[in-house]
Amino acid sequence: MKRRELLLLLASSGCQQAGKSLPFSHSLLDVAKNASGASDARLAQSVAELRHLSDLSREALARSPSRSPATVVSELLFGPLGFAREVNDQGLEFVLLPSVLRRRRGSCVGLGTLFLALAEALGWSAAGVMMPGHFYVRLADRGEHRNVELLRAGEAMPDAWYAERFPIPGGASPEYARPLSRQEVLGVLEYNVGNDHRRARRIAEARAAFARSVRAFPDFSEAHASLGAMQQLLGQLDQAAESYRAAQAKNPHLPGIAQNLALLAQERGAP
Numbered sequence: 212m213k214r215r216e217l218l219l220l221l222a223s224s225g226c227q228q229a230g231k232s233l234p235f236s237h238s239l240l241d242v243a244k245n246a247s248g249a250s251d252a253r254l255a256q257s258v259a260e261l262r263h264l265s266d267l268s269r270e271a272l273a274r275s276p277s278r279s280p281a282t283v284v285s286e287l288l289f290g291p292l293g294f295a296r297e298v299n300d301q302g303l304e305f306v307l308l309p310s311v312l313r314r315r316r317g318s319c320v321g322l323g324t325l326f327l328a329l330a331e332a333l334g335w336s337a338a339g340v341m342m343p344g345h346f347y348v349r350l351a352d353r354g355e356h357r358n359v360e361l362l363r364a365g366e367a368m369p370d371a372w373y374a375e376r377f378p379i380p381g382g383a384s385p386e387y388a389r390p391l392s393r394q395e396v397l398g399v400l401e402y403n404v405g406n407d408h409r410r411a412r413r414i415a416e417a418r419a420a421f422a423r424s425v426r427a428f429p430d431f432s433e434a435h436a437s438l439g440a441m442q443q444l445l446g447q448l449d450q451a452a453e454s455y456r457a458a459q460a461k462n463p464h465l466p467g468i469a470q471n472l473a474l475l476a477q478e479r480g481a482p
Contacts, residue, residue: 285365
């Protein structure tokens with residue numbers, strides 16, 4: 212399938228609702244294509260599957276107008292549709308939207324971005340929220356905000372639960388515990404791509420992914436620090452120092468950043 216044909220399909224089916232395009236869903240597929248080399252045919256299948264899931268969601272919502280919409284869609288996803296959580300394998304197949312749709316299994320980021328894509332298709336006001344080592348969805352539900360915990364089958368969890376389970380070093384930091392913009396969510400996704408490349412020792416590709424992450428999500432201190440580590444491994448010591456300082460400025464309590472700066476100082480001072 213040619214790129215032009217794919218774009219026409221996106222416009223005519225899965226990435227359009229009530230005459231309005233769905234740019235976030237399209238961006239999720241773009242990240243998957245760049246990270247994994249997903250074919251145009253696979254992306255088209257993902258578009259069709261998203262359309263199918265959104266149609267099933269509308270039908271389920273129409274049958275239960277008095278119930279919480281988030282509960283209805285969560286029960287559909289984790290019940291008849293068979294989606295499940297993945298908490299052990301950090302591979303991209305459980306993060307990127309096409310493989311999450313195909314495998315019916317995802318990490319907190321994979322399931323979270325799927326739920327956000329459905330929310331966009333359904334016209335809901337929803338956002339991703341990040342905590343140290345975790346990601347979930349927050350949406351407006353009957354005049355209040357509701358946290359949707361995808362690793363607990365969409366259960367509604369209070370803010371205090373996240374604060375206790377995923378404590379923020381130093382108590383607060385600008386990247387955590389707040390609704391993220393769609394662009395910032397893409398930064399979280401690119402951060403996961405960078406980590407996958409790093410584990411595979413593809414250092415240059417990891418550096419490029421972390422660079423995309425910090426451009427999309429400038430407050431993401433962990434992405435700045437990871438970019439600095441890749442730059443240091445590649446011998447780009449001045450750039451690494453700049454990235455480490457950016458990470459420390461965003462979050463002075465980021466674990467390991469002081470040690471990274473000390474090691475870099477030693478390396479820069481070595482003959």
